Amino acid sequence: MNEINVSAVPLTKLVPSAINVRTTGRDKGIDGLAASIASRGLLQNLVVRETEEGKYEVVAGGRRLAALKQLCKAKKLPKSYMVPVQIVGEDAALEASLAENVMREQMHPADQFAAFAGLIAQGHSIEDVAARFGVTPGVVTRRMKLASLSPVIIEAFRADKLTLEQVMGFTVTDNHAEQEQVFADISEWHYPAERSRIVQLLTHEKMKTTDHRFRFVGEDAYIAAGGAITRDLFDERDTGYAEDSALVLRLATERLTAMIPEVLAQGWKWIEADPALTYDTMRTFTRIHPRHVELNNDDAARLSALAEEYDRLAEDGDTPDDETSERLDAIDAEMESLRDKERAFDPAEMALAGGWLALHNDGSVKLELGYVRPEDRPALDALRRPINTDGQNENGDDDAEPVTPAPTGPKVPEALLAELHAARTIALRLELVKRPDIALRVLAHSLAVREMSHGTPVLTVHPSTTYIPENQRVGCPDETPLNDQRSRWNMRLGGDAARMWDAIMALSNEDVLDLIAVLSASLVDATYSKGQNGSAAKPGIYAEKLAATLDLDMRQHWTPTAATYFGRVSKDAITEAVTEAASEAEAAKLAGLKKGVMAEEAALIAADTTWLPAPLRTNRG
Structure with missing residues (x-):
């Protein structure tokens, strides 16, 4: 057995060793380690071997050496500081380095939760504990949140029945009974429950602040009306949950109701506000559709020519240059203007129909129009029966399948x-x-x-x-x-x-x-x-x-990137998309960039939003 000599040497004589087996991650956590040493001193000796030059190479404890030197540089330790070390011989150096790094057992995260909670219980503040361990107060707060979970959850975590990611999901409620019930439920599943699913199960009476109805109301209005929000501390997107979903729906309804007079003025019989509108509500109504209006010969010929020119320019396989992009946008605008002439509701049918002011998935206002109440169906049938044109039969029903409205937004290849x-x-x-x-x-x-x-x-x-x-x-x-x-x-x-x-x-x-x-x-x-x-x-x-x-x-399910969208459309289309996703100011910052760079920048901006191109939007009006 090699002889081990316990001693103390000046910090200035310690140098890193080339044979230290830890090469990956040796620079991580130095700040926290330095804070710990400053608070409690060096709790574990460094392992060193003496060199011919009178220095001591640290073969085990390189991160502790870096932390000590950081404290010395910050003048929190004197240069003459004596460091406790174990001096080993040449033959034992590599073995000592390997033993310390391989055989050391990491502390279970649950033990860390309990340790932080114990310090707080002793009277230490969150800020004090954070300083002692070189972490932020937010880290300590989150660890304390984990420590406050039901003992059933903590024990399941210790027994590897739950992952740390899953355990984080349980922190959205302080109710131990609810935590234990959800744990019992997911334990019966044949597949691991994702953290998002656990959070969903525990917040069934709440509403995400990313929900389109909450986004429409706005956090300020919700808080001003007396609402409260719970935060998921472990979600990097800072997801919150509105505690009172009923209040959110009431505020959204009030705001939509204020818009009703403007829509009624278009000639509809009735308009209702419903931020939680579903298909089940709409399916009991008869639907009227905008009627096709034939373009005159000149407009029809112009629309056909524009469509051919657009497809020829957009599908040549190359990224369009600025001049081509401008032409594509001009064609698109003119085509939309011509198409607007092709569809219109019949004013007589509008007088019997109505619809809802509802919400898109992005929180914007959506109009669902053209619905006839059951009590007005006889009048609609009477109106349609003598006409018997435009695809209507004697009963006033459509013979032809309703077609999909043309997507709004810029034309895409x-x-x-x-x-x-x-x-x-x-x-x-x-x-x-x-x-x-x-x-x-x-x-x-x-x-x-x-x-x-x-x-x-x-x-x-x-x-x-x-x-x-x-x-x-x-x-x-x-x-x-x-x-x-x-x-x-x-x-x-x-x-x-x-x-x-x-x-x-x-x-x-x-x-x-x-x-x-x-x-x-x-x-x-x-x-x-x-x-x-x-x-x-x-x-x-x-x-x-x-x-x-x-x-x-x-x-x-889908992300707008340069490859999937922005690199495939014109620069004007990119500008319009960024304006919708962020603001005109953000879009203006991209002006003058080359197409490829502009596409990449737009993708980065859109990544932090819920923006989608028109063909992928649900319930688009």
Whole structure:
């Protein structure tokens, strides 16, 4: 056994050693370590070997040496400070370095929570504890929050039944009973619960401050009305939860109600304010649609020529230069002006109809117009019956399937439009599989449309799955979760048709719903293809309704980057997007930049917002 000599040497004679096995992370946490040494002294000796020059190389304890020198430089230790060391021989140096770094057991985070709580209990302030350990007061506060969790949660964490990330999720409530109930619930799951899901389960009576209804009201107005907010200290986005969701809805309703007179003045019979508007509310109403108005020959010819010129300029494969971008924007503006002439509500039908002032997912005001109450349906039928034109039959019903309104916003190339709708199709599939109740109804609707109507449903119920080509999958969500569920059901049902019948007949109602959700989700088709006269052949109005019913938030599935959007559109389109996402001031900062740089900067700005291009917005008006 090599002899170990315990001694003390001046700090000035200590130097780092080249054989110290710790090379990664040796500079991390030096400030905190220095604070600890300044508070309590050096609790563990350095391991050194003597050199021929009379110096001592530190083979174990390099970070402590760096902390000591930092304190000396800050004049918190004298240069003559004597450092306790263990002097080892040449043969034992490498072994000592390896033993200290490999065999040392890290303190369990739960022990750290308890230690901080113990210091606070002894009378130390949060600021004092933070200074002693070289961390911020915020770190100590968060550790104290963790220490205050139910002992059941802490013990589960110690037993590796919960990860630190999961434990953080439980801190959004101080109610131990609720924490323990949620832990018991997720323990029965067959997959790990994400922190966001734990937070959601514990805040069922609260509303996220990122919720579109809260964003519309605003934090200042909510607080002024007496509302309170709980913060998730472990969310880097500083997510908060409005304690009184009912107050949020009341304030939003009051603000929307104030806008009603202006909309009524357009000629509608009724307008209501509903910040929590759902498809279930709207589906009991008869819908009227804007009627197509034929353009005169000159306008029609001009629109056709503009569309051809736009596609030729936008799809040449190269990033458009400034001159081309300006021309594209000018074409887009003129085309929109011409299209506005093509659709208009009939004033006589408007006098029987109305709608709602509601909210988009980004918190902006949305108008849902063209809905007729049941009691006004006879009058609408009487109005329509003698006309029998514009696609109306004797009963006043539409023969033709309603088409999707043209997306607002700048014109984008056809190839990019196909990619955006491909991403939306996959996102709808991923969301529908979570909602068996909706999947069952969508399947019923699609089957009914096939058998009893001539429309195009949102599901391909032949059945066949719409294939999305690889060249359209730029920025698309990962379909692995859905594929995994399909594989699980395939194994469970046994493969061949006869066995599958028996297996399905033996399923519980709950399992049948789950199976239908998986199968229906796979059939969702909200893809884009160019129809005649430049109109969209797909996705159709029911893809929009499905997105609204599922409250689809595409920012959970798709991110606007230079590759997925900004590098594919004109500079003016980028400017418009940044203005919507942030402000005119932010957009102005990008003026004069080269297209590639401008696209990258726009992506960084949009990353901190909920902005989406028009084709990906849910419930767009």
